[in-house]
Amino acid sequence: MILFEIPDIRLFWSDDDRFHSQFKEGQITKFKSYSKYPPVLKDIAFWIPEGFEENDFFELGRGIAGDLVERMELIDEFTNPKKGKTSKCYRLLTGAWIGV
Numbered sequence: 101m102i103l104f105e106i107p108d109i110r111l112f113w114s115d116d117d118r119f120h121s122q123f124k125e126g127q128i129t130k131f132k133s134y135s136k137y138p139p140v141l142k143d144i145a146f147w148i149p150e151g152f153e154e155n156d157f158f159e160l161g162r163g164i165a166g167d168l169v170e171r172m173e174l175i176d177e178f179t180n181p182k183k184g185k186t187s188k189c190y191r192l193l194t195g196a197w198i199g200v
Contacts, residue, residue: 106131135195143175145189161192168194 104123107113111119111138116153154174161172169192177188 104131107133110133136137137195139170139193139195142190142194144192145176145187148186148188157190165192165194170195 114120122132123129124186158172161169171191172192173191174188175191177186178189179186
């Protein structure tokens with residue numbers, strides 16, 4: 101376990117090929133962590149209030165979801181010409197990681 105930097109002994113009983121395919125007989129390979137669950141994409145769109153700071157939104161997302169959020173990115177922006185309001189859509193990529 102220490103030689104391969106495997107963080108949890110229970111991984112040895114895993115049927116997950118992502119674990120077993122990392123190791124070859126006679127080779128010392130450092131374990132590469134992977135997501136236990138498939139990634140989930142969520143899009144969030146909302147009207148932007150005055151004084152909106154994008155970094156505040158990113159901090160809020162990471163503060164609530166912690167390490168489960170792998171990536172947050174702006175994917176669309178729309179301004180309603182009649183109302184003069186702007187909407188932004190952010191994509192969040194989440195997953196639960198093991199071995200990190």
